[in-house]
Amino acid sequence: MPATGGARRGGAPLDEIPNTPAPEEPRADGQPGDRELVERAQKGDGTAFAMLVERHQRQLYRLALRMTGSEADAQEVLQEAFLNAYQKLPLFRGEAQFSSWLYRIAANSALMRLRRKRRAPDALGEQPLELSGPKFSAEGYLEPTSSSDWSQRADERLMSGQLGTAINKAVEELPEDYRTVFLLKDVDGLSNEDIAQALDLSVPAVKSRLHRARLALREKLGEFFEGPVK
């Protein structure tokens, strides 16, 4: 199932990426940094562009996969995004990180693909939100049902495959924009800033959705280990 951004979503133009400074640390592997490769690619060096593709294709693949929910669509998005990036390279002025710029291009491509397939909801921000979370007493203390420690029992259940099924189901049941943020951050390791730019959300909105998604998933996993809370 596809998942996209939120209140500010909708494929914002690339020139709306904020003018954040793009400091470039020396790379530990001794390879040229993105900025140098971009400058070379802008001068027509196809090899430099190939190195940028090699460097960013995995994260871009994860972004495309999480947004479209389909391996085939992710492949199309990846091709389209890199080709689009190559064609727009003369417009890239280095005011944002190259990776953020690339994520935005890929996210726009994924959104357009979803819209063509009529799979993108029109008003995600108005979706009813039914996320579970921990239970508190009136005084704000955790209820006993929300504080069972199953963390040490996870490994044996993981081996059985049952836990994998439960996790897949729980993640699938998350509202799609929460699911995408969670997958991109906690599973794929993108930064909050990159997710915000790709999905056209604010960083606080990313953090909020991430936390709510984690709480809901934790609750579902608790039910898996302990049985549903009555």
Add this chain to the structure above:
Amino acid sequence: MTSPIQHCKECVELLGEYIEGTLPPDRAKALEDHLSLCPPCITFVRTYRATRKLCRHVLAREMPEELAFSLKSFLGKHVPGFACSQSEAADAAAVAKADSEPKKV
């Protein structure tokens, strides 16, 4: 002086930023003070962390090799000078770097 965390609810609300290390130091200290006195919240932190770890373990996806190959093949047709393999790109980069450095006499 930072205000103490009295209730679990406030502790839980701060947990996301706490485990990512982005909580301001005074709030992190207040949260740790609460944790030192609240076994249910310690358990909550453990299961919150375990949720992330388990989901990552189950849901992580790597880019398939064949997809990487087809992407390179596609871009090779559309981008002039696009190297066909990583080793070719690395070799070309090394040559370019060597060419740009002053030659020893």
